Each structure stands twice: as C-alpha cells, then as structure tokens.
Amino acid sequence: MTGPGHPAPLRALPVGPRALLVEVATAEEAQALHAELLRRRAAGALPPVREIVPAARTVLLDGLADPYALAADLASWNVPPLPAADAEPVVLPVRYDGADLAEVAALWGVGEDEVVRLHTGTVFRVAFCGFAPGFGYLTGLPERLHVPRRATPRTAVPAGSVGLAGPYTGVYPRSSPGGWQLIGRTDAVLWDPGREPAALLAPGTRVRFEERA
Amino acid sequence: MRSVTVVRAGALTTVQDLGRPGHAHLGVPRSGALDEPAHRIANRLVGNPAHCATLETTLGGCAVRAGTAVTVAVTGAPCPVRVDGLPAAWGAAVRVPAGAVLDVGPARAGVRSYVAFAGGLAVEPVLGSRSRDLLSGLGPEPLADGVALPLGDPCGPSAGADAVPWPGPPVGELVLPLVLGPRHDWFTPEALSATLPGGGFRVSAASNRIGLRTEGPALARARTGELPSEGMVLGAVQVPPDGHPVVFLADHPTTGGYPVVGVVPEPALAAVAQARPGTPVRFVPTRGRAG
Numbered sequence: 001m002t003g004p005g006h007p008a009p010l011r012a013l014p015v016g017p018r019a020l021l022v023e024v025a026t027a028e029e030a031q032a033l034h035a036e037l038l039r040r041r042a043a044g045a046l047p048p049v050r051e052i053v054p055a056a057r058t059v060l061l062d063g064l065a066d067p068y069a070l071a072a073d074l075a076s077w078n079v080p081p082l083p084a085a086d087a088e089p090v091v092l093p094v095r096y097d098g099a100d101l102a103e104v105a106a107l108w109g110v111g112e113d114e115v116v117r118l119h120t121g122t123v124f125r126v127a128f129c130g131f132a133p134g135f136g137y138l139t140g141l142p143e144r145l146h147v148p149r150r151a152t153p154r155t156a157v158p159a160g161s162v163g164l165a166g167p168y169t170g171v172y173p174r175s176s177p178g179g180w181q182l183i184g185r186t187d188a189v190l191w192d193p194g195r196e197p198a199a200l201l202a203p204g205t206r207v208r209f210e211e212r213a
Numbered sequence: 214m215r216s217v218t219v220v221r222a223g224a225l226t227t228v229q230d231l232g233r234p235g236h237a238h239l240g241v242p243r244s245g246a247l248d249e250p251a252h253r254i255a256n257r258l259v260g261n262p263a264h265c266a267t268l269e270t271t272l273g274g275c276a277v278r279a280g281t282a283v284t285v286a287v288t289g290a291p292c293p294v295r296v297d298g299l300p301a302a303w304g305a306a307v308r309v310p311a312g313a314v315l316d317v318g319p320a321r322a323g324v325r326s327y328v329a330f331a332g333g334l335a336v337e338p339v340l341g342s343r344s345r346d347l348l349s350g351l352g353p354e355p356l357a358d359g360v361a362l363p364l365g366d367p368c369g370p371s372a373g374a375d376a377v378p379w380p381g382p383p384v385g386e387l388v389l390p391l392v393l394g395p396r397h398d399w400f401t402p403e404a405l406s407a408t409l410p411g412g413g414f415r416v417s418a419a420s421n422r423i424g425l426r427t428e429g430p431a432l433a434r435a436r437t438g439e440l441p442s443e444g445m446v447l448g449a450v451q452v453p454p455d456g457h458p459v460v461f462l463a464d465h466p467t468t469g470g471y472p473v474v475g476v477v478p479e480p481a482l483a484a485v486a487q488a489r490p491g492t493p494v495r496f497v498p499t500r501g502r503a504g
Contacts, residue, residue: 013394013395014392014394014395014501015394015395015446015449015473015476016392016446016448016449016475016476016477016478016501017392017476017478017501018446018478018479019446019476021395021443021444050234050235051234051235051237051238051444052238053237053238053444053467053468054238054444055441055442055443055444055468056441056442056443057441057443058441058443058444059444060237060443060444060445060446062237062444062446063234068501128238128442128468129238129239129240129467129468130240130442130466130467130468130469131240131466131468132240132349133236133239133240133241133349133351134239134240135240137442193339193340193351198236198239198340199239199240202238202239203238
C-alpha cells in the first residue's frame, strides 16, 4: 500500500484488549495520520473510539470494541499528507524576556534579537498535548534550532512561560516544575476548563508568536 | 439546599464519579473512581445512576454530618460504619437522620471505601465530571474539615441489598493478567518469561491514584535509549529506567516516554485499587490475540 503520500505501511501495535498504537516514521506522518483519523471519524468511517491521542511518532486509539479488526483495516489505508492550512493561526503575544533567552541565542549562534525574529517568523503546529491539560508540543523550528532541556529543571516555571526543548516549543498553561529553556512569556490563557474550548491549543492547531513590547 | 458537612476529612478523601474520558488528546487524564465496581454498587444501593459522584476514602475513612435526612451506602474496602456512634451496615442502604454523623471507619482490608448519597454529590462538574484528578488538579479539592458538599435530588428508590457481587480486596497475592505490548520488545526474554511471572514484586507505599508502584525485581532492558512520548492507556504497565513496573491508574498522565511492557485489563484494576502497600504482586503475561 505504499504510495507517494504514504511512504510505509502503518504499523499497528495492540495495547491491551481495547486499544491500538499506530506507529509511523516521522512527526509529519503522525500529524497527517491524526488529521486523517479525525476526518474519518467526522465522516462516520471509523469504529467508535473513546480517545484519539496523537504523540511524537504515534497515534493511540483507545476504547475500541475490536482493535484487531481496525489493525487489519489500517493496513490498506493510504494517508494523504497534511492538507494545506485553511484557517488563520492562533496568535500568541509574547514578551521575549525569558531567563534562558541569552542561553538559547548562544546555542543558536545568533543575537537575542535574531532569536525573536526566528521564533516570531515561524508558523508552528500543535503536534500533540501532554504533561498538563492544555500543554501543547509545538513543532515548526528547523532541526538546527533544536535545543536540549536545561540540565537542572526549575522547581517552578510561571504560567504563560514560553519554552523550547528538543524539537518543540511549548507554553506552560499554569505554574509547574519544568526543564524547558524559557525565552519569554505570554498573557494568553492556555487552559480554562470553564471556557469552550478549554484548551486554546489542541492537536492540529497552528500557532504564531508575536512580539509584544 | 441538601448537603453534608465534612466532620473528619480523613487522610485523603476525594469526590469521584466515572471520570472525564474523551479529553486525553488535550492532556486531561480520565480520572474517576479507582475501584469502579465498588462506586457503581454504592450508587445502586441508594438508587443513583452510576454517574453520580461518591466519596472515595483512603485507608482511614471519613465522617460527614447530614444536613437533611439522606440514604447512604458504603462499599469498597470493608470498614466499620456508624451513624451517631451506633453500628450500621456496610454494603447496604443506611438511613442517616438530619443532623446525624455518618462515620466511615478505617478500612479493615483494602484501601478505598466508597460512600454514595441518594442524589449524589452535586459539586460543580469540570469537563463533564466531578472527579478530583490528583495529577492535573482538576475537579473539587480533596475533602477538608468543615466543608459543605451539596447533594442532588434523589432520583429513585433504593435498590435494596440485593447486592451485585463485587471482587473483595486481594487476599495474599495480587495476581495481575498482563497483555504484553506495545513495547515488550524493549525488555529481555528473561524479563518477560521469568521476572514478570516470578512474583517477588510488592506494592510500594509510594502508590497513589496515578499509579500502583512496585518494589522488588527490576525488569532488564533489551535495548537502551529513549522512546518518543506516546499515548498511555489505563492499566498500562510503564517501566521507568529503574526497572520497577508502575501500573497506571485513573489519574495517569496521557502521554509518557517510558516503555509500556504490557497492559493490565480494566476488570483487574479494581483489585489494584484495593492493594495495600507490601502486598505481593505477580504478573501473568499473555500475548494479545494477534501475537
């Protein structure tokens, strides 16, 4: 079933009696598979499923009546590449004054102004959520701009902090311990369970950061 | 307004219902009663539907004063039940008069007792659930002395004590079926065929609503390196670098980067919820249907 938009057959691993973990080779393929699963569910072309959880290289389907039947069906799927964006990205205003801005500039080999220019010039996409409700793992930075986590995590990172770790950018929805390199802070409310939707950033959402003086 | 007031909060007493499934993609744990069958039976005994919120106690029980007369039932971990000091039935509908104190005593066995009130606890739901999620802090705070908890209107006659059977707390050894995968290939064949079924694991005192931690043997890895974060299910047995398996319970993180050697099917998790620290644990690995 290999095709131009589908470099390798999907690998479906059973997870207990009611779930399936579908594994692909790259983050882009995982995002494309997630989009395809949502399309099929909306079209009524997916068996009932309680959770569809995308992650770095996988999508978990939990609460299936018959994971093995779906696993067999998945072998014939041809997942198209991610469709072109049809909506404007969510814009997050950021004060780029994070405690690790100088460190990130050094790792990138540029000045702090250039960190801001590169970060605000990128359109990100929420690959998946985790760690805390509403915490999105945003992809979009090229590999040369990936940075390691801090050697020693901070015991408290304030809510709204914008950080970098590995291939990801993330915004802390609330104060928590964390090891990401902090470059700035936003006043945007990432998570509010009283709001609909509660999460500002859900998997698939596109995001742009804007410098706020 | 119908309500009960907390007289003795106990070590950790939380409001629980069937949780908030369907939000895992936003990083929201499922949460909900750890011993779900016990929660369901408590509700049934007082005439509530299964989704009504109950109290989940931890080892020490709790006590509440009824603002108005209310029918209650205590299930899960067996414990002494008293109404204004007089012994009352465990595992059956009990009438608590207005102003009387319902005392749910320390668990005689097991860990978590469930207290259902006719009409259910009517605290404000969050994302469709009244469950307290101890990982992400969603839902009502754990009980504190003096706090009043509103009750809903009773919705039906009590089912009486015709009792659906439920699994008792584990006696002796906790034997857990384990469907291998998705990452059992990260462990040595000996870890899968000898260490897991060999027993020698014990429930760690560090266990909580997020996971049952084990102490004892460590599972040997067949490969090193890191796993990119992937989605986690209820009952997943995750193995951190120290090799000691952790059985994920209702408040587990939705994604994780340590390999999952196998999954304990949900029907076996009620016994996990009632396993005290020190209880011996054995895993019985099986292959999934597709091998």
